[in-house]
Amino acid sequence: xxxxxxxxxxxxxxxxxxLLAGGLVLVSFMMIYQDRLYSLLNVxxxxxxxxxxxxxxxxxxxxxxxxxVTAAIALLFKAMLVPWALxxxxxxxxxxxxxxxxxxxxxxxxxGMGLVAxxxxxxxxLTESEDPLAREDLAFALSVVLLGLLMMxxxxxxxxxVVGFMSLENGLILAATGAKGMPLVVEISVAFSVLIAxxxxxxxxxxxxxxxxxxxxxxxxxxxxxxx
Numbered sequence: 158x159x160x161x162x163x164x165x166x167x168x169x170x171x172x173x174x175x176l177l178a179g180g181l182v183l184v185s186f187m188m189i190y191q192d193r194l195y196s197l198l199n200v201x202x203x204x205x206x207x208x209x210x211x212x213x214x215x216x217x218x219x220x221x222x223x224x225x226v227t228a229a230i231a232l233l234f235k236a237m238l239v240p241w242a243l244x245x246x247x248x249x250x251x252x253x254x255x256x257x258x259x260x261x262x263x264x265x266x267x268x269g270m271g272l273v274a275x276x277x278x279x280x281x282x283l284t285e286s287e288d289p290l291a292r293e294d295l296a297f298a299l300s301v302v303l304l305g306l307l308m309m310x311x312x313x314x315x316x317x318x319v320v321g322f323m324s325l326e327n328g329l330i331l332a333a334t335g336a337k338g339m340p341l342v343v344e345i346s347v348a349f350s351v352l353i354a355x356x357x358x359x360x361x362x363x364x365x366x367x368x369x370x371x372x373x374x375x376x377x378x379x380x381x382x383x384x385x
Contacts, residue, residue, distance in 0.1 A: 170218045177211035178297035181331060182273060185304040185324060189265055194247050198240050201320050205235030208327045216295075217335045224334055229329065239323060247316060259313050272303040289297055295333025301328030 192195040216224030228231040271329075280296035305325030309318045312326040 170214075173214055174211070175293060177207060177214055178294050178331060178335070180207045181211060181327070182297050182300045182304070185301050185328075186269055188260060188264065188320065188324060188382070189269055189304065189308055189311075192262070194314070196318055197320055198243050200246070201323065202236050202240040204324060205231055205239075208331060209236060211331060212334045219384065227330065227334060231327075235323065243316060243319070265307065265311050269304050269307055271301040274306060276300040276303055277323065286373060291335050293334055298328045298332035298335060301325070301331060304328075 160295075181204060184207055186201060188197060188204065190198045190306035191200055209228045212224055216222065216228060261327055276299040277296045279300055281292055284292045284295060302325050303326060305321045308321030308324060312318050314320060
């Protein structure tokens with residue numbers, strides 16, 4: 158009976174972890190689909206909530222108490238503080254408009270699906286000898302990283318590029334927790350790094366707005382004379 162119960166619990170742990178990691182990839186696709194800044198920031202906050210739930214579940218499965226701190230940091234900073242700060246920046250800059258993209262939604266979504274397929278094939282091939290739960294979490298984490306990078310490449314608005322970078326970082330956190338966690342000092346340093354990055358980003362965005370009267374990074378190309 159005990160063996161059967163352990164098998165059931167192991168199956169549940171695998172399924173829930175799979176569901177949360179897959180949900181993180183799904184929300185990443187939702188971020189790519191968004192064409193308005195406020196909607197994009199709201200979806201990013203939702204992604205951070207899913208990340209916090211995924212990390213908390215891994216903390217329970219691995220019996221790693223320090224991962225609860227990681228989950229709390231993700232919930233506090235990524236789901237609350239960072240979206241709130243970016244909302245304030247958007248309001249102060251007065252950029253209540255659509256997010257300009259370098260490519261259409263359909264090509265971007267197709268490229269995203271290709272990156273997810275590549276991530277799954279690559280990670281499952283490279284980690285054949287690893288635990289199945291860690292293997293699939295790493296595959297999903299790499300998918301989130303590549304989708305965040307895709308957003309940074311295909312978006313012209315500096316705010317949306319910052320969100321893409323934060324999404325990429327969420328994928329790295331998922332990878333670290335799926336690979337049996339990371340030291341607490343690393344988690345705390347990451348949280349402070351996010352705060353410092355937000356301060357730098359705020360100053361950077363306000364300087365761009367002051368200099369070019371826009372946060373479209375295409376203005377930098379025009380300033381350098383790369384556009385006619």
